Amino acid sequence: MSISPATTAAPPAAPAGTHPTPAKRPRYWTARKRRDALIFLAFALPNMALIAVFTYRPLIQNMYFSTLDWTLGAATATNVGLGNYIEFFTSADAPTVLGTTAIFTVATVGGAMILGLLVALALNQNLRGSTFARAAVFSPYVLSGVGVGLVWLFIFDPTYGVLSWVLRGLGASSPQWINDPNLALVMVIIVYVWKNLGYCAVVYLAGLQSMPKEVMEAASLDGASGLRRFFSITVPLLSPTTFFLVITSLLSSLQAFDIIRIMTPTGNGTNTLIFDSYLQAFGAYNRAGYSATISVVLFVILLVMTVFQLRFVERKVHYS
Amino acid sequence: MSTLTDRPLSRKNLAVTVATGYIPLIIATLIVFLPLAWMIISSLKNPGEIVTTTLKIFPEHASADNYVKAATKVPFVRFFANSVLVTVVAATIKCVLAVLTAYALVFIAFPFKRVIFILILVALMVPPQAAVLPNYVLIAQLGGLNTYWGIILPGLGTAFGTFLLRQHFLTLPASILEAAEMDGASHWRRLWQVVAPVSLPSIATVALVTIVTEWNDYLWPLIITTKQEFMTLPVGLTLLSNSDSSAQAWGVLMAGSVIVIVPILIVFAALQRYIVAGLTQGSVTG
Numbered sequence: 001m002s003i004s005p006a007t008t009a010a011p012p013a014a015p016a017g018t019h020p021t022p023a024k025r026p027r028y029w030t031a032r033k034r035r036d037a038l039i040f041l042a043f044a045l046p047n048m049a050l051i052a053v054f055t056y057r058p059l060i061q062n063m064y065f066s067t068l069d070w071t072l073g074a075a076t077a078t079n080v081g082l083g084n085y086i087e088f089f090t091s092a093d094a095p096t097v098l099g100t101t102a103i104f105t106v107a108t109v110g111g112a113m114i115l116g117l118l119v120a121l122a123l124n125q126n127l128r129g130s131t132f133a134r135a136a137v138f139s140p141y142v143l144s145g146v147g148v149g150l151v152w153l154f155i156f157d158p159t160y161g162v163l164s165w166v167l168r169g170l171g172a173s174s175p176q177w178i179n180d181p182n183l184a185l186v187m188v189i190i191v192y193v194w195k196n197l198g199y200c201a202v203v204y205l206a207g208l209q210s211m212p213k214e215v216m217e218a219a220s221l222d223g224a225s226g227l228r229r230f231f232s233i234t235v236p237l238l239s240p241t242t243f244f245l246v247i248t249s250l251l252s253s254l255q256a257f258d259i260i261r262i263m264t265p266t267g268n269g270t271n272t273l274i275f276d277s278y279l280q281a282f283g284a285y286n287r288a289g290y291s292a293t294i295s296v297v298l299f300v301i302l303l304v305m306t307v308f309q310l311r312f313v314e315r316k317v318h319y320s
Numbered sequence: 321m322s323t324l325t326d327r328p329l330s331r332k333n334l335a336v337t338v339a340t341g342y343i344p345l346i347i348a349t350l351i352v353f354l355p356l357a358w359m360i361i362s363s364l365k366n367p368g369e370i371v372t373t374t375l376k377i378f379p380e381h382a383s384a385d386n387y388v389k390a391a392t393k394v395p396f397v398r399f400f401a402n403s404v405l406v407t408v409v410a411a412t413i414k415c416v417l418a419v420l421t422a423y424a425l426v427f428i429a430f431p432f433k434r435v436i437f438i439l440i441l442v443a444l445m446v447p448p449q450a451a452v453l454p455n456y457v458l459i460a461q462l463g464g465l466n467t468y469w470g471i472i473l474p475g476l477g478t479a480f481g482t483f484l485l486r487q488h489f490l491t492l493p494a495s496i497l498e499a500a501e502m503d504g505a506s507h508w509r510r511l512w513q514v515v516a517p518v519s520l521p522s523i524a525t526v527a528l529v530t531i532v533t534e535w536n537d538y539l540w541p542l543i544i545t546t547k548q549e550f551m552t553l554p555v556g557l558t559l560l561s562n563s564d565s566s567a568q569a570w571g572v573l574m575a576g577s578v579i580v581i582v583p584i585l586i587v588f589a590a591l592q593r594y595i596v597a598g599l600t601q602g603s604v605t606g
């Protein structure tokens with residue numbers, strides 16, 4: 001409003017002296033840039049906002065919640081600082097939950113990968129029907145964990161389950177899969193391996209098919225036996241695939257929830273980090289602050305693994 | 321194919337092929353199919369054929385009684401409709417958002433585009449399970465408990481679809497867009513008339529993977545719904561399994577499992593190429 005004539009006149013004068021046609025081009029580009037930026041936001045902002053609110057905000061809020069002694073649903077909470085962390089790491093919870101998570105993760109990842117590799121070797125022979133078999137073994141991976149969990153719970157039923165009939169046929173009696181904490185964990189692991197081995201098999205198959213054929217043929221001509229070729233050529237050449245599978249399977253088994261929840265609803269030897277975090281908040285205790293603490297611990301573990309993975313991927317890109 | 325024809329057809333080779341090829345393949349396929357077949361067979365049995373001391377593999381008179389019982393014990397038809405509704409709405413919105421975001425990231429100039437992309441990529445690695453409590457508190461405050469929007473909204477942001485489509489859009493030849501650019505077509509028209517039509521297989525991949533994920537989604541609907549009228553199938557199945565823990569209930573529970581599993585099996589059987597490609601993305605390229 002109170003701009004003096006001197007200041008408004010000055011800016012156009014300066015560039016006009018340096019270039020013959022200066023004013024038009026920059027203004028055209030800024031207008032276009034501004035329009036492009038607006039279109040960009042119109043296209044991408046809804047998704048970016050959703051990710052910010054429902055993925056990033058919870059990470060930060062969990063850290064705040066983890067400092068509270070707070071019953072879910074209660075209007076008030078007391079700040080306990082690091083009290084929840086101290087409780088988690090000094091009580092029996094840390095060894096139990098971290099131990100269960102470690103056993104569950106290593107067993108499901110290892111089991112699915114080893115069996116997946118064996119299936120991939122069979123699939124790789126391109127026999128008649130192997131396309132069908134490939135789809136068939138992959139299919140459990142896309143099925144509802146709740147449905148799959150119930151089907152297996154019936155199979156494991158100590159009195160009327162198929163497994164109990166088989167065991168009785170062999171002269172043994174069925175163990176109490178659900179009541180025994182150790183066996184409950186074994187049961188859940190078996191089901192996850194069943195569900196995930198097809199994924200590992202298909203990824204391994206892609207790895208096998210991208211392997212140079214000449215190497216195999218040369219080794220074969222040298223008279224190396226099948227087993228020898230497998231361990232000294234196939235396995236080393238597959239190591240990038242193996243690494244990819246270790247990382248993706250570790251990440252997904254640290255997030256495994258559905259089957260554990262449906263097969264052991266209140267947790268009995270199956271309290272992994274994610275499941276225990278759920279039980280603390282939404283189970284009998286409604287301990288929201290403590291649940292958030294366990295989520296933060298899980299997140300830190302996932303973060304370390306992700307950083308590790310990103311570093312490796314970067315290295316791989318540089319080398320290839 | 322090649323390995324078979326390369327080998328001279330002798331009795332020894334045939335035996336080796338059967339022992340190392342067919343037998344493992346058949347075993348692997350059976351391990352996958354037997355539990356699912358058992359689910360279907362059991363869902364057709366009457367309680368007396370399940371709670372028995374003499375195992376019979378096939379039901380004497382296959383009947384749909386268990387399905388009827390599942391639908392009368394709990395509102396199973398409603399659960400099914402809810403699952404269809406949530407899956408269709410969520411998958412549609414997610415696909416549109418993924419296409420729009422990926423197009424913007426690849427074809428529209430914007431400052432800090434790379435930073436935005438990295439933030440989306442990192443979101444891909446954040447487990448949704450660890451975000452459940454804060455999201456529950458927020459949605460509950462907004463009045464979203466036992467509502468459809470409360471079930472759908474928090475999962476709508478899509479890092480997976482954006483990432484997959486961005487990778488695909490980057491591979492499109494510049495020439496196909498240049499013609500549209502010369503015509504002065506807007507970004508909106510370029511997206512839907514040029515980029516989307518040539519990217520249909522990738523969009524189908526994202527759509528199918530999203531449909532499968534939404535259909536199977538469990539933890540979030542489980543905590544956000546307490547009223548039966550809003551429950552999706554996996555949550556309703558949990559309710560069914562809680563309502564009767566006796567051995568009599570296995571037939572009904574298997575019927576419920578069939579309802580949640582078989583639709584996805586059918587979709588998978590028809591379109592497995594896209595689904596497998598989408599879910600194993602990144603494995604070959606590293």
